[in-house]
Amino acid sequence: MVTPAPQRPSDGHDGPLEEARAWGIVSYLLAGLLTFGGFGMFADHLLGTSWLVLIGLLAGAALAFYLIWFRYGTR
């Protein structure tokens, strides 16, 4: 019943890894939005402005895109 495991193919077929990558992407995006949005909100609270949150969110999203492209887009 328990067969020996197949060799891990090296041509890009990953099986369950694809789905796990999708959740990794969601996780990275959320992390970027939350940290840099959090920094933006904190800076807003300190300086009294109201638009730094948005800049923080956009910067976080851009950084997360860069990391996702680097990790998953070019390999």
Added chain:
Amino acid sequence: MTGEISGSLNLIGFGLSAIGPGVGIGLIFAAYINGVARQPEARGMLQPIAFLGFALAEALALFGLVLAFVL
């Protein structure tokens, strides 16, 4: 007979804004599945593109989620 709805309007905005990314992600992976079905050898090439597209569409959904709480 009248009723009262209480709550924040943010949630309606968040709900409506989740329609777009939902459709977008469905289209992206439909194209990926089509491509792999026509030519299974192209899987390695199509996969990074599919995940990049997914990241872009998912970012909009997450923007909606985060802004529903922030604003």
Added chain:
Amino acid sequence: MSPLVLAAQGESFTPPGKEDFWWPILGSDTSPWTLTRPAVMAILSVVLIGWFLLAATRHRSIVPGRLQFVGEGAYGFIRESIGRDLIGSRDFLKFMPLLFTQFTLILVNNLFGIIPFVQYPTMSRFGFPVALAAITYITFHAVGFRKKGFVGYFKDLVPPGLPAWIVPFIFLLEFVDKFITRPLTLSLRLFANMFAGHLLLLVFILGAEYLLLHGAPALKIAGVLSGVLAIVMTFFELLVEVLQAYIFTLLTALYIGGALAEEH
């Protein structure tokens, strides 16, 4: 819609909400130590799983009987497609108890959501997925720290080949991702799927009951439709429950494998 509803006699409809999940058995409504129905069901699920696995391995033979076949099938599935592929064939055996326990526990507890007369997914109480995700969190960080050393683990967070000026930001992003967002999404995904699924079933079933019993005749058709949708959503719930158990175990194995990997 409201004139038709006004034509009905009987009590008004309160839509199901989060108070429908509170089901105390012993104790008051406000104390944190009340024994609730999901707690009893979780203990029952552990007893069930233990009984099943003991019965499946009692008469071990090369040609398996039925119980042994099912038990071996479940264990083989987790071991081959999740354990060996994601953690690597060298040290995946150490983590097989954790993975198999998580998979069967989440699966049985999720299936409680649609088994008749039970119909309450215990994972829809937020504490339970948080506890399971906390075990995963501690495990994969401890494994990474033990393998690469304290500083080496942090150095490995950043993928190699980045331009040097962006490394601090990427390090911050990766740190927040691995230490905050990953356990958060892991627990939240399981909790939200189970909570929303149960709430959906409640809306359809309670709505069908209310519309059929207290609605005007024109609304009884809507009640029948709601009942049909409740059946359809039950099958959908079955799919979602099995999938969520699989994804949780998959991600646990992936994080452990990622912590053990030499470099990204």
